[in-house]
Amino acid sequence: MSTSTSAHGGPQPAGTHSDSGFFGQPRALSTLFFTEMWERFSYYGMRAVLALYLYTAIDKGGLGWDKPLALMFVGIYGSAIYMSGVLGGWLADRVTGPQKTTQYGALLIMFGHIALATPFADVSLYIGIFFLVIGTGLLKPTINSLVGSLYSPEDTRRDAGFTIFYMSVNIGAFVGQILTAWLAASPSYGYHWAFGAAAIGMALGLAQYMLGRNRIGVHTAVAPNPLSPEERSKVGGRLGIIAFIAVLVLGAMYAAGVLDAAGVGWLITIMSVILPTLYFVTMLRSPQVTAVERSRLFAYMPLFVAIALFFMLFEQQSTVLVAFADTKLDRLIGGWEMPPALFQALNPLYIVIMAPILAILWTRLGTRQPTTPIKFSLALWLIGLAYVITSVGVLLSGDKVNVLWLAAMLLVMTAGELLLSPVGLSVTTKLAPEAFKAQTVALFFLAIALGQGVGAQLTVFYTEGNEANYFFGLAAAALVLGVIVYSIKGRVSEAMRGVH
Numbered sequence: 001m002s003t004s005t006s007a008h009g010g011p012q013p014a015g016t017h018s019d020s021g022f023f024g025q026p027r028a029l030s031t032l033f034f035t036e037m038w039e040r041f042s043y044y045g046m047r048a049v050l051a052l053y054l055y056t057a058i059d060k061g062g063l064g065w066d067k068p069l070a071l072m073f074v075g076i077y078g079s080a081i082y083m084s085g086v087l088g089g090w091l092a093d094r095v096t097g098p099q100k101t102t103q104y105g106a107l108l109i110m111f112g113h114i115a116l117a118t119p120f121a122d123v124s125l126y127i128g129i130f131f132l133v134i135g136t137g138l139l140k141p142t143i144n145s146l147v148g149s150l151y152s153p154e155d156t157r158r159d160a161g162f163t164i165f166y167m168s169v170n171i172g173a174f175v176g177q178i179l180t181a182w183l184a185a186s187p188s189y190g191y192h193w194a195f196g197a198a199a200i201g202m203a204l205g206l207a208q209y210m211l212g213r214n215r216i217g218v219h220t221a222v223a224p225n226p227l228s229p230e231e232r233s234k235v236g237g238r239l240g241i242i243a244f245i246a247v248l249v250l251g252a253m254y255a256a257g258v259l260d261a262a263g264v265g266w267l268i269t270i271m272s273v274i275l276p277t278l279y280f281v282t283m284l285r286s287p288q289v290t291a292v293e294r295s296r297l298f299a300y301m302p303l304f305v306a307i308a309l310f311f312m313l314f315e316q317q318s319t320v321l322v323a324f325a326d327t328k329l330d331r332l333i334g335g336w337e338m339p340p341a342l343f344q345a346l347n348p349l350y351i352v353i354m355a356p357i358l359a360i361l362w363t364r365l366g367t368r369q370p371t372t373p374i375k376f377s378l379a380l381w382l383i384g385l386a387y388v389i390t391s392v393g394v395l396l397s398g399d400k401v402n403v404l405w406l407a408a409m410l411l412v413m414t415a416g417e418l419l420l421s422p423v424g425l426s427v428t429t430k431l432a433p434e435a436f437k438a439q440t441v442a443l444f445f446l447a448i449a450l451g452q453g454v455g456a457q458l459t460v461f462y463t464e465g466n467e468a469n470y471f472f473g474l475a476a477a478a479l480v481l482g483v484i485v486y487s488i489k490g491r492v493s494e495a496m497r498g499v500h
Contacts (some may be wrong), residue, residue, distance in 0.1 A: 019151065023164060024265065025161045027215050028215035031215055032204075035166065041175055041205075042109060046174030048180055048318065049181060049341045051318060055067040063125065068462075069261060072459050075452050077129055078315055078449075079272050079456060081136050087134075088137040089145075091138065091220040092141070093435075098143075098220045101142045106139055108131045109137065112131030117193075118192070126151035141445075149216070158420060167407075170349075171352075174345050177341065177348075180194035183197055184339065198249035247314035251465040265457070269453040269457055275449075279442070280444055282439075286436070296495065296497055297431070299492050303373070306481060306485055307448065312450075313413075315448075317344055320462045324390075328467060332402060346410045347437040354418060371489065373485055373492045374489055376418070377482045379420035380482030381416075381482040383411070383412075383417075385474075385479075386410070387411045387474045387481070389408050393405030393406075396422075428441055429441060431499055
């Protein structure tokens with residue numbers, strides 16, 4: 001599809017009101033919808049079984065890692081994914097443009113899953129994870145910007161278009177987790193077949209992206225703010241410094257004997273703390289930030305902490321809760337034994353059911369809906385309650401816990417997610433200083449990276465027989481922070497300077 005041109009000669013968004021071939025939306029949305037669906041199919045499908053693959057015995061198709069190390073590794077993988085998004089957004093804006101960045105990301109993701117599907121144990125794992133971290137970091141932030149590029153600022157279909165696009169995430173996650181959980185648990189197939197299915201899914205997404213890419217429009221085929229020759233030389237120098245520091249750090253870790261999965265895990269956790277700190281300091285000290293914008297940044301800090309803590313608990317689904325489902329959950333339903341990874345498909349299913357209800361509620365409440373700090377407090381209380389539910393289930397059960405306890409936990413947790421995740425991203429964009437729009441949005445994803453980085457280190461405290469205490473500890477942290485955020489809601493709202 002070609003783009004239209006403004007009176008000033010600049011390119012316009014690919015979609016126009018006359019272009020409504022996909023549920024009343026631009027036809028290019030279908031290309032991005034199915035690309036995202038297959039990418040989320042592959043991401044969530046692989047992640048659902050990764051912990052099980054790592055700690056399952058070698059003679060049963062796994063790698064035979066110690067369980068605490070396996071759970072920590074999966075959490076660190078999630079943290080690295082969200083940190084790498086900073087790189088993807090920068091490349092799309094300054095070097096390759098959104099379209100090519102998305103394409104390169106999809107290719108790397110496919111190669112990553114192919115590597116995981118090969119039978120070379122830890123070698124396949126590390127190569128695959130490296131490609132997946134870089135590939136997802138390239139694709140995830142840029143495909144969202146491509147969706148936005150389909151609409152002019154005056155196009156009233158934008159919100160509906162993003163709602164349709166958001167459904168692709170949950171459809172892909174739901175189907176992917178069901179299929180890979182079944183393949184991994186099947187004695188006829190196994191984990192490598194599950195990873196192979198993820199590779200096929202991404203290959204399908206990449207193929208249809210390449211076929212429909214011409215619909216998106218030429219204005220996203222180039223970097224919107226390309227590097228000047230002077231900037232390229234500066235970037236080259238900075239990259240050299242970063243590479244030198246990386247070599248020094250890794251060399252020191254090697255000399256100290258900690259250049260292993262656990263050591264790299266701690267390194268990524270430390271980076272997940274340092275990166276957002278540097279972002280905040282840089283923006284607060286910048287002369288380009290006004291007094292009002294600086295006030296809003298201070299208001300964002302407690303919200304940032306809330307986002308990080310929420311996702312520290314939420315992302316335990318792919319680590320501790322997988323181990324819990326594997327060893328502590330009564331998975332017999334009738335005469336059928338549910339694969340331990342299958343429970344993760346409940347979250348996207350609940351979202352599909354609950355999101356429209358919540359959207360209708362916010363619409364009807366209008367200006368009477370709760371403020372952002374109150375929504376964050378409610379989200380923290382809900383995820384705290386979710387872990388209380390599971391703790392009570394453990395204490396009231398015998399050797400095995402009924403699967404309904406976990407189903408109820410995920411229902412409450414998903415309600416909290418819908419209060420915090422979309423609201424958090426929205427308020428992040430509203431509070432962003434004008435000179436740091438993209439960097440402030442990156443802070444939202446760095447909050448998730450921080451939560452997963454810290455949460456990865458907490459998994460070592462989860463042991464069989466200590467499940468209730470572990471879950472109660474997580475619940476207490478969320479409930480207490482929820483009270484703190486609620487108690488300062490007035491100050492936060494005032495510091496937001498008119499943003500609700």
